[in-house]
Amino acid sequence: MDCIFCSIISGDIPSKKVYEDENLYAFYDIEPAAPTHVLIVPKKHIASIMDLTEEDAPLVGGILLGIQKIAKELGLEENGFRVVNNMGQHGGQTVFHIHFHLIGGRQLFGMV
Template sequence: MDCLFCKIVAGEIPSRKLYEDEHVIAFYDIAPQAPVHFLVVPRKHIATLDDLQEEDKPLAGHILYTAQRLAREQGCEEGFRVVMNCREPAGQSVFHIHMHVLGQRRMAWPPG
């Protein structure tokens, strides 16, 4: 499989790791859009949100809980944004689900 995030999860490509456990890995974005910008990526390869299965519900919750906990640890107590893109027209460029967490700056709406 030629998946960038699978290679990061496997340690084949270096990343600035923030956190890891048996289900997810979190690392800083290489092109940050905010003072705090990291990704939470499941170790299991799931290409898009449309590919989630019933058995992935606990994993999806763990991704969200991990994002929230790490955002607070990174100083985003006053607020943060989470973003998950699904498919290319929505902005997904790596086809392995991942959650962007952005904080410590004012966010605009609509996000664009």
């Protein structure tokens, strides 16, 4: 499989890690949309939200709790932040490994 996020998770491609646990890897986006822009990626390769199964429910909950931990560590909870998931070509998904963008550090307007 040729997946850039799998290569980042395995360490084959360098990244600026923000958080890691047994199921998640989070790192700074190389093209940030705001002062803080972190990608949260499950270590399990799942192409998109549409490929999740019932057995992935604990993983999805873990992703949300991981986002919460990261937001707190980065000091985003007081002023707020945005969480984005792009699904499919029309949704703007460019890497087909499910991931979530944690964006903050400034006032956000409109859609990202």
